[in-house]
Amino acid sequence: MRIWLKIAAIRRTSAAHPTPTAPAVAEKTVQQQQQLPVKKEEAPLPEHEQVQEKPPPVDEEPHTETEEPHSETEEDQKPIDDATKIVTTAEESAPAKKPACDIQGPWASDVCDLAGGSGGVRIHGSTHTVLVPPTIESGGSNPNPQEWRVLPYSRKHMSGIKEITVRELPTAADAPRCAVTSQVPALVFAMGGLTGNYWHDFSDVMIPLYLQASRYDGEVQLVVTNIQPWYAGKYRHIIARLSRYDVVDMDKDDQVRCFPSAIVGIRMHKEFSIDPAKEPTGHSMPEFTKFLRNVFALPRAAPMRVTAGLISDKKPRMMIISRRHPRKLVNVAEVVALAKRIGFEVVIGDPPFNVDVGDFAREVNAADVLMGVHGAGLTNSLFLPTGAVFIQVNPFGKMEHIGEVDFGTPAVDMGLKYMAYSCGMEESTLVDTLGRDHPAVKDPESIHRSGWSKVAEYYLGKQDVKLDLQRFEPVLLKAMAMLRE
Incomplete structure (x- = not known):
């Protein structure tokens, strides 16, 4: 069994002043917090054995498809006389419903922001399925339910990450019963990918996770696929600040969990940094480094x-x-x-x-x-x-x-x-x-x-x-x- 040890990692070459004593790490002592096992997981490959997995940085904007310009036909140009005026129904004139999932193309990761609907969002971990009942505002029904497949990791091209199926339900009656009901939202993300390389630990997971989780001030439950127990152990102090609740190992969880709302996926603004102009707004790297100091x-x-x-x-x-x-x-x-x-x-x-x-x-x-x-x-x-x-x-x-x-x-x-x-x-x-x-x-x-x-x-x-x-x-x-x- 591997035991996490505190290892002296500094070799002093001069003694002008002593190394500062380590103050106690400020932790939130929360009754719900549970440390994941960290002793049986093998250490990931060292950095020099991973270098070929990361492609060179791409600083161009991700490619997006654009519609062809519309050229009017003779039919388009015909005037509409009073006898043939188009009558729109209330349903047709209503604004289009915003999609629950923001699909950004082949490079930027996808993120779903899911309202709870009737009885809350259902997450069935072992099947990697998130079910979304219709909201009360929609009349309790969804005549056109949609489905998305989301890779809940910040690099969309990454292999080895399990896909999450996000499925809207036509009626509340289609939702399975809750085995566990949470009073706080869920944040679903993957902890695998290129983690094990210290830079990727932060660039790919911790910074994007901070962007999504910090808005909740600890009142969010992390639901993790591709969980890495060594990662959860190594960064336990940071994770404990982002969530006061048990981390759910999604891949092994066979219960139907219900949440008032859920976010599926985390998104990177840019390599190892934060762009304050992008969503979620109001965050910056000085804010993140101050968070780490705390x-x-x-x-x-x-x-x-x-x-x-x-x-x-x-x-x-x-x-x-x-x-x-x-x-x-x-x-x-x-x-x-x-x-x-x-x-x-x-x-x-x-x-x-x-x-x-x-x-x-x-x-x-x-x-x-x-x-x-x-x-x-x-x-x-x-x-x-x-x-x-x-x-x-x-x-x-x-x-x-x-x-x-x-x-x-x-x-x-x-x-x-x-x-x-x-x-x-x-x-x-x-x-x-x-x-x-x-x-x-x-x-x-x-x-x-x-x-x-x-x-x-x-x-x-x-x-x-x-x-x-x-x-x-x-x-x-x-x-x-x-x-x-």
Whole structure:
């Protein structure tokens, strides 16, 4: 049996000031909350074994079909005389009913917002069916019931996620009896997909879940398909803030549960971020990071301010995120020495998969600068104080666009001071392992033309990074200057 352990994930390289003690995580002690089992689930694949599953980011708007322009026929152009005036019935003149499910096309995920109707929305978990009786406002009947098949995950193209059938019922009499009746709405979503990669844990599930659940202020029940017990355990403190009620394992639930209303599906605004202009409205990344600070009792909302000319024993702290897998920083000791010479206290962040999220979040929150090579570990930027400096090292191979979409734009959205550093050919170990004449070294554009799998294979999966200290020093000097602003 695997036991979740708190693991020290920081290697101190200087002792200018001690690591802050971990305050107790602020939790809601709610009688209904039940922790899912987390001990028997195998850990997902490490990040470097998953890199080929995520396609490159698409920043174009999703394709939508448009109607052909209507050209009038002779019949259209004929005047209607008084004897042939069209008479509309009350039913025909009534505004069209808004569809219960918002179907967004081939890329954006589908979301259903379901009113309870007579006796509430019925959810039968093991058959992955959601039944919607007609509302009282509709007269208790629905002459044209519709049906949708929804993938309740933020990436609509994702394989391995179970579909949910949402079916409107013609009459209330068609609804099955309730075995369990809830007084709060249901939120149905999938917890599988690409979770297990720290970045996808937040980008694909936690941020979209926050967007849908936060409006209920805890008064919502999470109904989860493709449940991952390790995920529910690792992020239990966040989940407990979003819902005060037991998480329902939909796939194993054979009861008919009734809810006053339900949301089926979660939707991503953009990669690892929130667009305040999109529905649900009123949310932003600074709001989300503040929410995380409250969940984990993170003490700092702003970084240390460096005053020019003032001599102080307290130095700004830089955390360098270390990697165990490809894209390792092979000359990390030299980078640490350079950062110290510039005036930083330096710590190495080296969190294992099963690190306690709250413990490591407090270490990150104590940093004024976070730096690392592009990878899932940079997801920890979520825990930085607003206004801290975030440096992403983009590996060799024209990876700037991917770095910008995955971390650059989200960092700005969070209110961080963001810098990107792009490695040159001589800073990549591909020169040593493949040789200068290999297409991946001499012609990165040809690799990109070959498709995502080749990009992931060479530039994410087969290279490490050795920073040119002379090139990189101005970046660290600018980071120090940013803390003076």
